[in-house]
Amino acid sequence: MNKPVDLNELVEQMDMQFEEYRTFVNKENSVIFNVSADKLRDVEDGEIVSPYDGYQDWEKEELRDCEAIIDDNEIYIEIPSKYDIHEYNIMEEFCLSIDDNKLSDELYYAIKGSGAFRRFKDMVFRYDIADDWYQYCDNKYRKIAIEWCEENDIDYK
Secondary structure (H helix, E strand, C coil): CCCCEEEHHHHHHHHHCCEEEEEEEECCCCCCCEEEEEHHHHHCCCCCCCCCCCCCHHHHHHHHHHHHHCCCCCCECCCCCHHHHCHHHHHHHHHHHHHHHHHHHHHHHCCCCCCCHHHHHHHHHHHHCCCHHHHHHHHHHHHHHHHHHCCCCEEEE
16 A cells, blocks of 8 residues: 555645646655656656756755656546646535635626636735635645546545
8 A cells, every 4th residue: 555645735736836846646655746847748748868968966855756657647646736726616516515605606796707817816815815715725626636646546635
């Protein structure tokens, strides 16, 4: 039996993703780690090849991680990206979950069009429901993480 992944760490990594990096879980030891999207692409395209002369030690380690990801995609599984998570949909669901119909409608209207994330954030603070939003969002991320673990046969704690 493989070591279970720390669900809190997985949720945190899912929430803190950047375009420049991709995040993976090693199914054998449950280590969650990031690699540069550019370096992963370059190793995959054969533009960077071992022994990685001219690179710093930390870069060599990352390049070896990239090689491992490419060589064994059964062990290294990419976590759900922000595009898989759809935070906008989570905001919509939160708006619709609010019991106060007037507030629910006002929040829902605020997230339409450009600047939706900024307006939404401003409103949850203005109406003092930021803690409710963060708890709701955390629960959604946790649910996505659990489903992802189960789909990928990854134990979690």
